[in-house]
Amino acid sequence: DIQMTQSPSSLSASVGDRVTITCRASQSIRTYLNWYQQKPGKAPKLLIYAASSLQSGVPSRFSGSGSGTDFTLTISSLQPEDFATYYCQQSYSTPRTFGQGTKVELK
Amino acid sequence: EVQLVESGGGLIQPGGSLRLSCAASGFTVSSNYMSWVRQAPEKGLEWVSVIYSGGTTYYADSVKGRFTISRDNSKNTLYLQMNSLRAEDTAVYYCARSGGGYDSVDYWGQGTLVTVSS
Numbered sequence: 560d561i562q563m564t565q566s567p568s569s570l571s572a573s574v575g576d577r578v579t580i581t582c583r584a585s586q587s588i589r590t591y592l593n594w595y596q597q598k599p600g601k602a603p604k605l606l607i608y609a610a611s612s613l614q615s616g617v618p619s620r621f622s623g624s625g626s627g628t629d630f631t632l633t634i635s636s637l638q639p640e641d642f643a644t645y646y647c648q649q650s651y652s653t654p655r656t657f658g659q660g661t662k663v664e665l666k
Numbered sequence: 667e668v669q670l671v672e673s674g675g676g677l678i679q680p681g682g683s684l685r686l687s688c689a690a691s692g693f694t695v696s697s698n699y700m701s702w703v704r705q706a707p708e709k710g711l712e713w714v715s716v717i718y719s720g721g722t723t724y725y726a727d728s729v730k731g732r733f734t735i736s737r738d739n740s741k742n743t744l745y746l747q748m749n750s751l752r753a754e755d756t757a758v759y760y761c762a763r764s765g766g767g768y769d770s771v772d773y774w775g776q777g778t779l780v781t782v783s784s
Binding site: 560590591593595597602603604605608609612614646648650653654655656657658659660 | 764766775
């Protein structure tokens, strides 16, 4: 199974900050990497697929990059509605493993 | 409009069985790659099982041999039969459609809570 490791597990930031979250795969997954946002009590929401493609309707302040084993989710200017937990997921092979999540909190 | 509505969760004793349902609308379940993903209280997301459009199924090691994923094409509904339930199966179970690019999950249900406790 492919292991997905996110860092950091949590971070504190202020509105307007640039935030970067990293996801590392235990083996190459090419660009089969997706990012989701989850708010408390809600289902996850797709933000980025194929490492860098923005899902329809997602604000352009979200961006993704990377290939192979190392990937990044960047929020260019953090907004109040962005305080949430973010997960990466590989869709290269089954099981479709998730990272452990990164909680973005208000500083 | 695509919708996924789960049902069937509840409180069940260890060793018991439960069947979750996920009624889909706005698309055809049998034409899509459908999964179950769970989330234990205050924990992260865990992929549980998948059924491909051709009918092939896969399971996480943690549920293999105990859980069965299936679908009813006439009802456009996805199921998860859960047997020999354990305390560690306690979680919110989400039904998910991988209809996005690169098999990303573009639609999720609202989730149904399964609590395994005596």
